[in-house]
Amino acid sequence: MRTLSPRALFWISEASYVALALITGCFFAGSLASLLSQAVRTAPTRSWRNNWNAVCIAATYVLVFLVSITLCIRRRVAVRRRLQRISKVYTTVNRTQVPKQVREYISQEFSRACLVSYECQPRHIIHPGWGRPGTEYSGIRFRRALLDTIADIDAKAHLVIPSHPRLKPHARMLHHFRFILPLLPKDGDGFTSLHYYDSAIQLARTSHREPTEEEFLIGMLAANEIGKILNECRVEMLEDSSVRLTSPMA
Incomplete structure (x- = not known):
């Protein structure tokens, strides 16, 4: 069930107070008018002249009105002063x-x-596509984490190969990173980490089901290996440039 906000409750309270005050004022004015008309009807002259009953009734109502207003104002002022004396800092x-x-x-x-x-x-609860509670992957969404690695690897690839093509939204990783493929070592089956990374990204992009923890680990390990190799190439390039700058010209 939806609960009302504190601001809505404040306005409802203020509106209720104003409505109650208006209703009370209407009854107050109605009873005064009724008593005054009755005082006029029961007077011997049936007029307002020398009608002391009407004067007493009007004076009584005026006195009650003034006392009520005074009590309301005093209470408002007392509450406001008491609230102002409350410390606003934590003690x-x-x-x-x-x-x-x-x-x-x-x-x-x-x-x-x-x-x-x-x-x-939560304990012993597994949500598809999310890390299990209590593990190092707790709170991680596998699909989003895999897709977030694309921009990082692309930035590192541009540092190594400045003419590397710009990333297109739906480009295959195997095609987009084809220029860094010779830098990656192959395993016993003839595949590089880019092949495994491409499979994990395609699964995260197009599959209707969420990636499993095993598929997430394969994709992240491949992404880390690609990033590590690109970082090593970048370091070697910087070292080679520094050696060329410091070596004497022939």
Whole structure:
């Protein structure tokens, strides 16, 4: 069930107060008019002249109105002053400032809240495409994490090969990173880490099901290996440039 915001509750409270005040004022004015008309009808002259009953009724209502307004204003001012005296900063409360029963109640409620929070933690729950709670991949969405590695590898590839083509939204990784393919070593089956990375990215892009933890690990290991090799190539390029600059010209 949706709960109302504090601002909405404030406006509802103010509107209710104004409506109650208007209704009370209408009844107040209606009863005054009724009593004054009755005082005129019951007077011997049936007029307002020398009608002391009407004067007493009007004076009584005026007095009640003034007393009511005074009490409302005094209460408003007292509440506002009391709220202004409340400190706006956090202060530590000592044991002597709070009764024992209040301290015990606060401790019990705090312990109950901690227990409820602990019992509500997920355990042994596996959500497809997300890391298992309690593991190093907890809270990681496999599909998003795999796709986020594309921009990082592309930036490193541009540092090694400045003429590297710009990344297109739906380009295959095997085709887009074809220029760095000779830099990557092959395994026993003749595949490089780029082949495994391409398969993981295609699965994350087009598959209707979420990637499994094993597929996520394969893709991340391949991405880390590609990034490591590109970093090594970048370091070698910088070292070669520094050697050329420091070596004497022939």
